Amino acid sequence: MEQEFLLKFLEIGAIDLKGDDTKLERLRSTAKDLSAALRKAPSKTACFTMVAADPNIAATDPTVEEAMASLRKQWETVANAFARRPVGILRAILLDAIMQAARSDDAIAVAFVNTARNALVHAETANESEIWREAVSEIEKKVDARAEAEWATPETITVDPFQYTAPSPVSTSYEAPTVNKSELRENIYSAAGPWGASNSNQYHSSQPQHWAPIFADKMSVAIAEVLNGMAEELAPAPVDLSGPLSQLAKAVTTHVDKALASFSGATAGLQRRTNLLWWKEAxxxxxxxxxxxxxxxxxxxxxxxxxxxxxxxxxxxxxxxxxxxxxxxxxxxxxxxxxxxxxxxxxxxxxxxxxxxxxxxxxxxxxxxxxxxxxxxxxxxxxxxxxxxxxxxxxxxxxxxxxxxxxxxxxxxxxxxxxxxxxxxxxxxxxxxxxxxx
Structure with a gap:
């Protein structure tokens, strides 16, 4: 359970509400309002912290004025409840507000820790020292946890598997070519003698010296035409590979980029420490x-x-x-x-x-x-x-x-x-x- 620092100031007697829980609720509401305001304007963190850390802060300080204005919204008669401006109470409210904001906002946490480390050295907070030690320790652990994640160098580097989905196969209609037997027979018949309907061989087989050359010529033409026609029908349709190859190239590039990013991120902490050691030595x-x-x-x-x-x-x-x-x-x-x-x-x-x-x-x-x-x-x-x-x-x-x-x-x-x-x-x-x- 998160600590409520308002109560810690009550426990050490730094603020006295005469046991009035109603007043305590008003302080809590004020701390909540100031915390919300701080999250909207994180640049105020240093001022909030420095004022909260100094018991001798002037009652007219702008941050004290802002805290007082916020308290009046919850407690209209607060000016009549105290002989002078309750700076001690306002400081406790400010610290509680800072802690609420720092727990949810890492940037505010960084600003609080660094500012508090500087301010507390020069502030007279002897009776509050334990409260501040606990506050700084809690937020500093939070900051260090995030920082260690950014500065750490893992023992191994894991790269996600290569992600690529091959394109679906292209389906094309295909019909096996066939030979027109009757047409081929007619051409062979014509080549065999003078009895063909067209393009016949004018010689008979009984005249081999004349018949054979003509037969060879006509038969080779007939068969070649049939084979050429089949070859044309068997020719594959052109396939455009530019799309699949482009997708593959992009997938490879993305994979390599991720691998390099993983390596760079994993070694960033080591590189940073190495650079700092070089700087210190140089x-x-x-x-x-x-x-x-x-x-x-x-x-x-x-x-x-x-x-x-x-x-x-x-x-x-x-x-x-x-x-x-x-x-x-x-x-x-x-x-x-x-x-x-x-x-x-x-x-x-x-x-x-x-x-x-x-x-x-x-x-x-x-x-x-x-x-x-x-x-x-x-x-x-x-x-x-x-x-x-x-x-x-x-x-x-x-x-x-x-x-x-x-x-x-x-x-x-x-x-x-x-x-x-x-x-x-x-x-x-x-x-x-x-x-x-x-």
Whole structure:
């Protein structure tokens, strides 16, 4: 039976309904409505998740406003039931709504898992940590199950039997030719002497020196005419084989295409893993056509997130993020001159919004997400840089849920960006397959 996360918040005392089951039903109805709204607009998954994960989210956040409006439809007097806006209850409703939607929509599941993994690191959810662990674990298993099916390499490849139905035999009417005996007899009789009705032999057999040549000539003509007539009647009617041969050619082509597709699909996972291992060992960026070893450490980690994102499909196992983390750790840390190999989020965001090396990243972010309005993904700030100046600490916290002073290592920064890209692509209606590099 699927878990109801609203009840889990009640069990830990995070929300208090004074034992009123009527109020609980109203919350359930609201969660159901928000879940339906999320399935219609999956791009809201990141905002829903980030708001639900942050106990300190502002009561005026647009997502909180949307949840409150939905709750009012089920509970008209909700404003009078609480001294202030019940953000805690709204967060519980949002998580329950996300879980309902993620269970039925794989794209929402991908976006939820990647966003939650990022958000929970920077949120103060100590008393809710077990609830979130269970939520992320459940949906992550669902995502991994689908991803494993796409990444797996089967031990054997099965090809369906060749499908071809031979055409029905062509039936033709046939009548065996016969010899007109009386006519043949008349011709032989005429050839034997001068007594024939027509074309007779003017010599008698008693005159062999004259009779024999004439007899031979006339007999050969008589028999040859009969045989030629029979041969004409025995000649087979022409048969058009172009149709059956064309059908056979199409059947063979279809069979070969299916066989190749089976082979390609079965080996896609192996080929993908092989390509990733080559990429990790080469440490070469296809985005800027340069070695990551020749780039500043944090610049390299951001580009590695982008390059990996463009190499893997939307439905990828959770281990891919760990793979990226280890790949970034292969870079020499001594190249970085920052404090202990860490940098604050404020400076990282500023570079992401202004540095030339992040142009491909910004181009992709612009197509994935809209301009920032309330709590949402960091991609919104990176992709929409009409005002490329320094973002104030309070603004940064309000928009992405991360303190400006928070320190990140290169691997943490790269992994954070990669998860946001995966989340955004999963819920974007027309995600860009490939962005032209500048």
């Amino acid at each position: 440490l070469y960026s296809p985005s800027v056509h340069a070695s990551y070893l020749d780039l500043p450490l944090f610049e390299a980690s951001a580009l590695m997130a982008l390059d990996l994102h463009e190499q893997v499909p939307t439905y990828s196992p959770a281990s891919v993020s760990a793979f990226l983390r280890e790949a970034i750790r292969c870079l020499p840390a001594e190249k970085d001159d920052q404090d202990n190999g860490e940098r604050d989020v404020a400076s990282l965001v500023h570079d992401a919004r202004t540095a030339a090396f992040m142009r491909p990243f910004r181009a992709l972010a612009t197509q994935y997400v809209p301009e920032p309005v309330g709590r949402g993904p960091l991609l919104s700030l990176i992709g929409h840089t009409q005002n490329s100046g320094v973002i104030e600490a309070t603004t940064l916290r309000a928009l992405v849920g991360v303190d400006a002073s928070t320190k990140m290592t290169p691997s943490e920064w790269g992994t954070y960006l990669f998860r946001e890209l995966q989340s955004a692509r999963a819920t974007t209606k027309s995600p860009t397959k490939q962005v032209k590099k500048k």
